Amino acid sequence: MADLTKRTEMALLDADIRKTSFDEVALGYTESEAIAEAKRCLNCKNHPCVGGCPVGINIPEFIAYVANGDFASAYEVLSESTSLPAVCGRVCPQESQCEKYCVRGIKGDAVAIGRLERFVADWNRKNNKNKVSKPLPNGHKVAVVGSGPSGLACASHLAKMGYDVTVYEALHIPGGVLSYGIPEFRLPKSIVKYEIDALCALGVKIETNVIIGKTVLIDELFSDFGYEAVFIGSGAGLPKFMKIPGESLKGVFSANEFLTRINLMGANRLSSDTPIFRPKKCVVVGGGNVAMDAARCAKRLGADVKIVYRRTKAELPARLEEVEHAEQEGIEFLLLTNPVMINGDENGFVRSIVCRKMKLGEPDASGRARPYEIENSDFSIDADAVIMALGTSPNPLIASTTYGLETEKFGGICTDEVGKTSKDNVFAGGDAVTGAATVILAMGAGKKAAAEIDRVLNSK
Secondary structure, three states: OOOOOOOOOOOEOOHHHHOOOOOOOEOOOOHHHHHHHHOOOOOOOOOHHHHOOOOOOOHHHHHHHHHOOOHHHHHHHHHHHOOOHHHHHHHOOHHHOHHHHOHHHHHOOOOOHHHHHHHHHHHHHHOOOOOOOOOOOOOOEEEEEOOOHHHHHHHHHHHHOOOEEEEEOOOOOOOOHHHHOOOOOOOOHHHHHHHHHHHHHOOOEEEOOOOEOOOEOHHHHHHOOOOOEEEEOOOOOEEOOOOOOOOOOEOEEEHHHHHHHHHOOOOOOOOOOOOOOOOOEEEEEOOOHHHHHHHHHHHHOOOEEEEEOOOOHHHOOOOHHHHHHHHHOOOEEEOOEEEEEEEEOOOOEEEEEEEEEEEEEEEOOOOOEEEEEOOOOOEEEEOOEEEEOOOEEOOOHHHHOOOOOOEOOOOOEOOOOOOEOOOOOEEEOOHHHHOOOOHHHHHHHHHHHHHHHHHHHHHO
């Protein structure tokens, strides 16, 4: 008899192979594995897992269909609430959201909700079960700024209600952070394209190479293009640095630039027209998912990689499985360690990074233990590249070119709980409002804003 307290394991690409490969690491469930995992669901009366999902997927219902082998019906349930199931099944932090509230997890492992979502979406794609029909038009036009998770979610839900939706994307490929930020070994770009193509089949139009705030202003979308509402989902693409000596040396990169060159431009391929520095000894500063992504990419480019983080492993903000995968691939973690200086050679290239040991004290405003420096603990690490993965903030371009749009001190656009901004018929959501967060939270914001846009336009 199967042990229902343990979740069904998912096969991974061998660590020795993936060190030099950008192929997807997690290989997904087979049909029999998915059914076995779905049968672990207790179908609880109060469905606490649903409350942990930012887009409100009916999790017990879709899992029940999987348990019965009815994968097509399971996909229909998913598609009622989410426009990017194959993406969310791969990159969402389910362990801190839906799976966190799984009753099965009280005495064992939570049901692998994310893995099941991924399985259903992949099954649907492989079996060509996408039956998309354009809804009847309702005569209203809405513009969406940014084709990342929040923009795509907003566009999808508006399109399903019959709106004429155009998405404006600054880059040459749609997808936002899904295309430029998350590596192929975590999220294959063919899957992102498939999900976006499904959105376009609903009638959504996507215009690339359009920088809102420069190419076209927000006010011009109303006056010159005839849109009745605008949703801003432009993300948070402005990287942060430590402001320590040596950050201007050659070989110091933001994780944004490093990952964009690889993910969007294919710079990891030797045949690529986009250059990228291939370090021999690389230090990545930070402990989030972006730091793991940058470190694992550098490893695949042939570097010896160390991650420097000023707290302990318990405080690492990255997903546990991403940390485990990084460790399996031979990436070294230097914890309770913080950079204080980057040294260069006579030609201005990075030669080493000086770090200081830390200790933890009382919790700070974030609830995590505050790190303190230990005197006389400095040490040096040889490096020819340093990648700063310290988070990002919203680009100020749109706010600075849009009269009457209020922002927070950190640059995020001010909104209420349903995405309304200080400017009439302008809505916003995702990282453009909160700063860097998760894909699924951005999607939840886009979905809420779509409902509010519909309410406001219909009330008029």
